[in-house]
Amino acid sequence: MQKFFKRIFLNPYSALIVAMIFWAGATVLVRYIRDVAPPMGLSFWRQVVAFLILFPFTFQRIRSQFYLVRAHWKTLVLLAMLLWFGGNALLFLALQFTIAINAAVINSVEPILIVFFAWLIFRDKFSRLQAVGAVISLFGVLVLIASGSIEELLLLNFNKGDIIVLCAFMGWALYAVFLRNLPRELDPLVIVTILVGFGIPMLLPFYLIETAYFRAFEFNLLTMASIFYLATFAGAISMLNWNYGLIKLGPARAGQFLHLIPAFTVVMAITLLNEELRYFHIMGIILIAIGIYLTSRPAKT
DSSP states (O other), X not given: OHHHHHHHHTSHHHHHHHHHHHHHHHHHHHXXXXXXXXXXXXXXXXXXXXXXXXXXXXXXXXXXXXXXXXHTHHHHHHHHIXXXXXXXXXXXXXXXXXXXXXXXXXXXXXXXXXXXXXXXXHOOOOOHHHHHHHHHHHHHHHHHHTTTOHXXXXXXXXXXXXXXXXXXXXXXXXXHHHGGGSOTTSOHHHHHHHHHHHHHHHHHHHHHHHHHHTOOOOOSHHHHHHHHXXXXXXXXXXXXXXXXXXXXXXXXXXXXXXXXXXXXXXXXXXXXXXXXXXXXXHHHHHHHHHHHHHHTSOOOO
């Protein structure tokens, strides 16, 4: 069993797939509990629980690498802002206003944003084969969310929630690109713990404003179980896997795995909500798989 988990979490491809599964589950969950869990409260308490889980296991590592944390604190603060407020909190907020299908449309743009920012900021190379793979994967996502119909895709109406979603995914894309500025010797567990810890004071003012002027967070069995899932599976574990995949494969190749989120969301809807499996589901997932295979090939120098 130990060898099995090592093969999964030490392989960047399988690690990224696991992260995408957990994040797809998080998207479904946040949308489901939107009426009882306001976005900033959900984001804030997720950070608190994740930090309380991680810190006892990483305290000694943080002490031994504190000199690296202190030397790169500005980069860590930037990454935390891009990730927790620019990414997660805005996504949670957007799911209060927009439907999942519209978010999936915009999510399909994120890998392209990663490639664009990586080229714009660091002049990363992107091969023609990888470009073809990205287009195929994007087309697979569009097949899924449009139910195989061009007319359905053209009829989508975008609202303020969709604009917030786009801003959230831009934050995620920039995070993926700037992660390389951290030194390789900095422990991945230390990185995640520090980022989670920095996120708590960043989100606290927004949580307090939301509680005072909009609605308070309800603590019940559903919201507490949701926080635990978001903090552990969709939080700490997924972030470790995502960072590992980014470091090993680079942002351009790892970013294409984000196309799996809509695919896994469809599978979860069929399994958990008894929705019907249609031909376009199979077509979309196959196209996404082909696109990921092509974009995972290393770019030639």
